[in-house]
Amino acid sequence: MSEAPEMPDRDYLVRRGLRFSHLRLIAALKESGQISAAAARMAISQPAASRMVAEMEDILGVSLYTRHARGVTLTRYGERLAVRAQGMLQGLDDTAREIVEMERGMRGTVSIGAVTGPALDLVLPTVRKARVTHPRISVTVTVDTSDRLAEALLASGVDFYIGRILGDVDRSKFQALSIGLEPMSLIVRVDHPLTRGPEATLRDCVAYDWVLQPHGGLQRRTVESHLMAQGLPLPQKVLSTASLMLTLAAVTQTNAIAPVAKAVADFCIQEQGLGARVVSLMDSAFAIPPYSLVSLSERALSPASMVLFSTIAAEAGLEGRGMATD
DNA sequence: GTGTGTCTCAATGAAGTATG
DNA sequence: CATACTTCATTGAGACACAC
16 A cells, blocks of 8 residues: 555556455445445455455555544545446446346337338338347337327327327427428329320319318328419319228229329339329329427337337438437 | 465454443 | 443454365
8 A cells, every 4th residue: 555556557456456346345335334334235244345445455555445433434535436336337237237128129019100101111111120130029000190190109009100290289298300201192093194195294183083181181281282382273173081092992993193102102003002003193293291200208118119210210311310309 | 285365253442322 | 531332343263165
């Protein structure tokens, strides 16, 4: 305890004999203020603990505590060592928890909500990847409108969803990572009259029947305001439905025109999805306002949910992005 | 077998507290 | 105020495990 310590280099204290039990002891000593109590916490005898403290003093070359009648008081050196030791112990506890959480993240059930476009664009590729990387995670996907997904999120029906935060909900309850605009395409059946002539315009389209979401829906409002902004009349004959199946059936069997998410249009055209034989009349004719990856501010995601959430965020190119309000 | 490290037990010392 | 008691840290002796 007399010579001045050399300038510490790598593993200095370990080479001088500092052990992990020393760190546990000094941390316990800071909390208890008594060597005997610290010894009891470590399940060693009081004299053993007393020796260990003396060893630490020898290793560090400084006095770590002063004795008094009802225990000991740490010196500034002892306090410093104890605080560091507590940090290291806390770090190890955190590491243990992380490892358990990582293991838990390998299994579990995740319920994801999504509006139609992102369900195809983001959720399906994510689920496909998760099947390989996390085969023990079971995934449920709910495809619905944003307002209903927000309700489901609040009611714990979904763990998170891809969509928008609409209406008069309390936005402070949500966390939203903005992903981007949702492009819409206009689809018609194969052999539709408008596919035969020169390239169709929106003005040509409004003369036909349209299949739109019910009044008040975001898609319908977007379409209507876009047409009005172009100085065009609104379609006179509209079939209102929220059903994608009915929309595709109407488009396939009639001359109706329907705006659908571009991802849906691509799926139908390239994959003959749902058996629909349709073509895109106009790609990205409209764009619905940006959608987001939405979770609840106050509810932490389960490890398994976090795996899927992170994978979707990466798929959407959101890695490293901060939270945004939507 | 020897040396080293770590532990426990028992004895001892130091200091505070209670009591007459 | 003196003494006995209590609490806590320290020290010495010895046991045990392990590496060389």
